[in-house]
Amino acid sequence: MDELLQLTAHLERPSASRLSNWKAPAVFSLAHFVAHPAIGAQPLEISWSPATEGKPLESNDIHVWAFRLDVSPSSQAQFAAVLSAEERERADQFHFVHHRNRFIAGRGWLRVLLGRYLRISPEQIQFAYGSQGKPALGNQPHRGLHFNLAHSDMIALAAVTWAGPLGVDVEGVRELADMDELVERFFCAREKTIFKKLSHEQKRLAFFNLWTRKEAWLKATGQGISQYLNRVEVSFVSGEKASLLSLPDGSQSAGDWSLHELNPAPGFAAALAVLSKQTRLFCWQWRENLLLPEV
Numbered sequence: 158m159d160e161l162l163q164l165t166a167h168l169e170r171p172s173a174s175r176l177s178n179w180k181a182p183a184v185f186s187l188a189h190f191v192a193h194p195a196i197g198a199q200p201l202e203i204s205w206s207p208a209t210e211g212k213p214l215e216s217n218d219i220h221v222w223a224f225r226l227d228v229s230p231s232s233q234a235q236f237a238a239v240l241s242a243e244e245r246e247r248a249d250q251f252h253f254v255h256h257r258n259r260f261i262a263g264r265g266w267l268r269v270l271l272g273r274y275l276r277i278s279p280e281q282i283q284f285a286y287g288s289q290g291k292p293a294l295g296n297q298p299h300r301g302l303h304f305n306l307a308h309s310d311m312i313a314l315a316a317v318t319w320a321g322p323l324g325v326d327v328e329g330v331r332e333l334a335d336m337d338e339l340v341e342r343f344f345c346a347r348e349k350t351i352f353k354k355l356s357h358e359q360k361r362l363a364f365f366n367l368w369t370r371k372e373a374w375l376k377a378t379g380q381g382i383s384q385y386l387n388r389v390e391v392s393f394v395s396g397e398k399a400s401l402l403s404l405p406d407g408s409q410s411a412g413d414w415s416l417h418e419l420n421p422a423p424g425f426a427a428a429l430a431v432l433s434k435q436t437r438l439f440c441w442q443w444r445e446n447l448l449l450p451e452v
């Protein structure tokens with residue numbers, strides 16, 4: 158952990174989504190301990206199709222939605238209007254307006270989405286938070302609906318299921334000056350050995366596969382990334398099926414979980430972990446000018 162903290166010297170400010178829990182110095186995400194050059198030399202193009210008709214969420218289904226956070230001013234105002242007082246307060250803590258707007262769009266959209274599944278208005282959603290900040294549904298009787306949100310630059314992903322706790326992560330695949338050092342210091346022995354044999358070009362995607370797959374599991378359990386990074390072992394080489402190979406002592410067996418690679422847009426790596434087997438995954442994009450289908 159000390160080594161991680163040393164890497165925080167040149168970091169960007171923590172987002173307001175974490176300020177409520179923030180005790181400096183701490184490590185919260187990849188974005189906080191590596192330089193974060195502008196993601197996406199290419200414009201963001203979400204690969205998933207918009208949903209054309211309502212698809213009920215069956216017990217083993219997982220619905221994953223991708224959404225652009227750079228919404229129009231009118232959508233931005235609508236999203237801001239559905240936030241709770243606490244969320245507005247968190248939004249106001251952002252230093253940069255584009256970070257503030259992305260937080261509002263992400264939270265507002267999450268509320269709209271969950272409201273559709275629960276057939277309640279977005280404002281009625283009550284979030285309860287785990288010890289490490291994971292939001293869950295506080296409203297009775299909706300607690301059985303599991304969800305998780307992730308964002309990177311302009312893209313947000315939200316996953317929803319009845320099947321079990323889940324976590325999702327997305328990262329822009331980019332050049333990192335510290336990549337070899339980060340792998341060497343924080344990943345498992347087997348991962349380091351395989352990683353060293355890859356070409357520079359292969360390493361970039363492999364690193365973000367590693368990161369997003371580990372973080373998806375850590376988010377599913379509600380833990381942060383401040384521990385266990387080197388005790389969650391995952392497959393990560395391009396072309397290899399995403400799988401959890403071993404988990405920290407005291408966790409459920411890796412065989413109880415499913416890990417999925419997601420490909421929401423060119424230039425992004427993403428993953429989803431869920432405490433359930435035999436799940437069916439459906440991925441769509443939501444465009445702000447399209448209504449969400451009834452579910």
Ligand SMILES: CC(C)(COP(=O)(O)OP(=O)(O)OC[C@H]1O[C@@H](n2cnc3c(N)ncnc32)[C@H](O)[C@@H]1OP(=O)(O)O)[C@@H](O)C(=O)NCCC(=O)NCCS
Nearest residue numbers: 174178185186289290291306307308376379380381382383
């Ligand atoms: C959770 C965590 C891994 C997310 O990092 P990230 O890559 O920057 O962010 P992502 O885009 O993947 O996900 C952010 C979203 O995950 C959700 N989230 C927050 N904390 C979470 C947690 N512990 N587990 C799962 N999901 C979490 C939130 O919906 C958040 O979005 P929002 O606040 O904008 O609504 C990171 O913030 C972390 O490690 N948090 C732990 C906090 C911590 O260490 N606390 C110390 C005690 S105070």
